[in-house]
Amino acid sequence: MPTTADDPRQTAALLLNRRGQYLLHLRDAHKPICDPGTWSLPGGAGRMPKPPRRRSCAS
DSSP states (O other), rough: OOOOOTOOOOOEEBOOOOOOOOOEEEEOOTTSSTTTTEOSSEEEEEOOSOOHHHHHHHH
């Protein structure tokens, strides 16, 4: 599937439990990654050719 400049390159999911609490994940503080040691939403780089809505879902 060809991509265009408007195709999303990253995805994230905002997940809530039944008590209205958000699910976050703690980024590894000991790796050379963006914003190490901080809390963030689950997500990441999408893998083509999955459509954007499927990129944030577990396969």
